[in-house]
Amino acid sequence: MKTLLRTLFAFLLLNFLGCSPQEAKNDTSSQEEKTWWKEGVLYQIYPQSFKDTDGDGYGDFKGVIEKLDYLGSLGITMVWMNPFFESPMVDNGYDVSDYRAIHPRYGSMEDFQAMLDGMHARGIKFVLDVVVNHSSDQHDWFLQSRSSRDNPYRNYYHWWPAEKGTPPYRHSLFDPEGAWEYDSLTNAYYLHTFAEQQPDLNWENPKVRQEVYDIMKFWAEKGVDGFRMDAFQFASKDTTWPEFPEGHEEDFIKWYGMRPQLHEYLKEMYAEVIEPFGVFAVAEGAGSTFLDAHDLVDADRKELQMAYHFETVDLSRTPEGYELEDFKNVFSKWDSAFAEKGWISIFLSNHDNSRLVNRFANPSPEFRTPSTQLINTFLMSMRGTPFTYYGDEIGMTNIDMPTIEEYVDVEALGKYQTAKASGQDLEEFMRILNYSSRENGRTPMQWDSTPQAGFTTGTPWMKVNENYVEINVAAQEEDPNSILNHFRKMVQVRKENPALVYGKYELVQKEHPEIYAFTRTGEGQNLMVVLNFSQNPSSIELETLPTDASVIINNYSTLDVNGNTLNLKPYQALIFSVDQ
Known part of the structure; x- marks a missing residue:
C-alpha cells in the first residue's frame, strides 16, 4: 500500500x-x-619530473610546495600525482613495496602533509594513485608468500605449482615470455600482468581486499580527496585459468579485464571507503564496451564515480597521426553513451603516452602555440572532467631518442625485446617508439631558461628537452598570448560557463574535413565551439555567427566573418554564445 x-x-x-x-x-x-569532481579541472603531476629542491636530480614534495602558487594560478582544482610510495623503482613507482611509506627521494610524510595542506589552502583537491592490481616483488607480502607454500601470505598472490606442468599461457604487457614467472624457492610459478617484478595480487582473497581498503583509509584519514585506481580493470582473475585462443593478446581487455567479480569488490570498496570518507575514485580504463563503463561508474551502482577510456589516445600511436573524422567520431560516441548517465574524464595525454603537442597538435615553431591552444580549448569544452598533464599548459614536446640504448622504461625495453624476438623490422619499430614512447611524456618540467630548465641544480634523472630555452614557464608568464596564459583563461571560461560542464553536446557539420564544431546547450546557455584543426585557413557556414560581443574566447586577436561564413586562421579556436 x-x-x-x-x-x-x-x-x-x-x-x-x-x-x-x-x-x-x-x-x-x-x-x-x-558535484566538485565533475566541475573541476584535474592536473597530473609526475613527481620525479616536476621540481627538484635537493639537487639529486629527482623531483620531490618540497619542489611541489615551492610551485603551489603556480598551480593555484592555473585555476586547476585537483591534482593527481603518480605513485611516490616506497619502491625499488623498476617501473618508476608502479611497483610498490610499502603502501604506507614514502620513497626517500620524494621526502618525508611530514613533507607530504605540508604539500597536501598547501593544496587544500588553495582550494585544490588531491587524488592519490593506488597501485593494487599488483605489488613489488620486494613487498613483505610477496617475500612472505614466496617463502613457503604454507605461509599465511601464500594466497595473497596467484601461484601455479610446477608439478602440475606448465601453466596456461597468459600474456604480459611488459614481458615477452608471458605472465607466469618460475620461482625455484617453492618450485612454482607466479602471475605478473606487467613486469616480472610486479606480481599480481589475488583479489579473490578477501584478506587482500581488506588490506587494500585499510590502505585507502590510511590515506583518506590524512586528507586525500580521491583515488585513481591503476590497472584496476584487470584486478579480478579467472582462477580456473582457461585456455585462451591464439591471438587473444590483441584484445587484451576482453580476455583479461572486467570480470563480473570485480563489481562485487568495487561495491565493497564503496561501502568501506568511498562513501564513509566522502572521497571519489576514478578507474584506469573503462572496459571494452559502453556497458562495461556504465557498470563501473553509474551512480546507482555505488562502485566508482569516473572512468577514463583509451580510445582517444589510441588514435595517434604512429607518426602518421590521426584523421579528424575519427577524432570527432570517438569523442561524439562516448559523449552520446554518457549523455544521460555516468561520467568520464576527458584527456589526450598522461604519463603512459607521448606528448599531446606531437600527437594531436603541431609541434613546429610556426604552429605550436595556436595548435596547442586549440587542443586545450577542446579539452576544456567537452562534457566530462578534463585531465591536463604537467607541461601541456606550456606546450612541452617530445624528446628525440632514436636508439634503444637511450631508454630506461621497462615497457619500452620489453616491447623492443618482443619485436626483436618476433623478427620485426627494428628500424621501423624504433621510428614508432621514438614518436610514441611514454618516456617522451616524462622529461623534466621546463620552468625557465637556466641550466636544466630550472628543474634541478644537479644531474636530472632523465635528460631535459633541448628546446627548454624557448619553451618554459618563465618565457610564457609575461606573454598574454602564450599557451600558458591561454590555458589559464580557458580554465576560467569553463568555470564561468556551466554549459561546458553539464550542457548537452551536439556536433555541427560532422563531415567538415578541417573544422570540428559543436554546441554545448543547457544551464541557461547556448554556446558554440569552433576549432580549425588545420594548418591552413578554413571556413564554415553557420546559421548563427560570432560577433565581438558574443566571443567568449579566441586564440587569435581577430575575428573574420563574411556574410554567413566564418573564416578561421590556422588552428584558430573560438567559443561564442548563441542567442536562444
Whole structure:
C-alpha cells in the first residue's frame, strides 16, 4: 500500500510540474548530481619530473610546495600525482613495496602533509594513485608468500605449482615470455600482468581486499580527496585459468579485464571507503564496451564515480597521426553513451603516452602555440572532467631518442625485446617508439631558461628537452598570448560557463574535413565551439555567427566573418554564445 501511495504521489507531482515520467527520466540534471569532481579541472603531476629542491636530480614534495602558487594560478582544482610510495623503482613507482611509506627521494610524510595542506589552502583537491592490481616483488607480502607454500601470505598472490606442468599461457604487457614467472624457492610459478617484478595480487582473497581498503583509509584519514585506481580493470582473475585462443593478446581487455567479480569488490570498496570518507575514485580504463563503463561508474551502482577510456589516445600511436573524422567520431560516441548517465574524464595525454603537442597538435615553431591552444580549448569544452598533464599548459614536446640504448622504461625495453624476438623490422619499430614512447611524456618540467630548465641544480634523472630555452614557464608568464596564459583563461571560461560542464553536446557539420564544431546547450546557455584543426585557413557556414560581443574566447586577436561564413586562421579556436 505504501508503494502504491508513493507511486501515485510521484505521478501527481510530475503532472503538477508539467512533465511526464519519461521527460523526468530524460532530464539529466535530475538524474546526475552536480558535484566538485565533475566541475573541476584535474592536473597530473609526475613527481620525479616536476621540481627538484635537493639537487639529486629527482623531483620531490618540497619542489611541489615551492610551485603551489603556480598551480593555484592555473585555476586547476585537483591534482593527481603518480605513485611516490616506497619502491625499488623498476617501473618508476608502479611497483610498490610499502603502501604506507614514502620513497626517500620524494621526502618525508611530514613533507607530504605540508604539500597536501598547501593544496587544500588553495582550494585544490588531491587524488592519490593506488597501485593494487599488483605489488613489488620486494613487498613483505610477496617475500612472505614466496617463502613457503604454507605461509599465511601464500594466497595473497596467484601461484601455479610446477608439478602440475606448465601453466596456461597468459600474456604480459611488459614481458615477452608471458605472465607466469618460475620461482625455484617453492618450485612454482607466479602471475605478473606487467613486469616480472610486479606480481599480481589475488583479489579473490578477501584478506587482500581488506588490506587494500585499510590502505585507502590510511590515506583518506590524512586528507586525500580521491583515488585513481591503476590497472584496476584487470584486478579480478579467472582462477580456473582457461585456455585462451591464439591471438587473444590483441584484445587484451576482453580476455583479461572486467570480470563480473570485480563489481562485487568495487561495491565493497564503496561501502568501506568511498562513501564513509566522502572521497571519489576514478578507474584506469573503462572496459571494452559502453556497458562495461556504465557498470563501473553509474551512480546507482555505488562502485566508482569516473572512468577514463583509451580510445582517444589510441588514435595517434604512429607518426602518421590521426584523421579528424575519427577524432570527432570517438569523442561524439562516448559523449552520446554518457549523455544521460555516468561520467568520464576527458584527456589526450598522461604519463603512459607521448606528448599531446606531437600527437594531436603541431609541434613546429610556426604552429605550436595556436595548435596547442586549440587542443586545450577542446579539452576544456567537452562534457566530462578534463585531465591536463604537467607541461601541456606550456606546450612541452617530445624528446628525440632514436636508439634503444637511450631508454630506461621497462615497457619500452620489453616491447623492443618482443619485436626483436618476433623478427620485426627494428628500424621501423624504433621510428614508432621514438614518436610514441611514454618516456617522451616524462622529461623534466621546463620552468625557465637556466641550466636544466630550472628543474634541478644537479644531474636530472632523465635528460631535459633541448628546446627548454624557448619553451618554459618563465618565457610564457609575461606573454598574454602564450599557451600558458591561454590555458589559464580557458580554465576560467569553463568555470564561468556551466554549459561546458553539464550542457548537452551536439556536433555541427560532422563531415567538415578541417573544422570540428559543436554546441554545448543547457544551464541557461547556448554556446558554440569552433576549432580549425588545420594548418591552413578554413571556413564554415553557420546559421548563427560570432560577433565581438558574443566571443567568449579566441586564440587569435581577430575575428573574420563574411556574410554567413566564418573564416578561421590556422588552428584558430573560438567559443561564442548563441542567442536562444
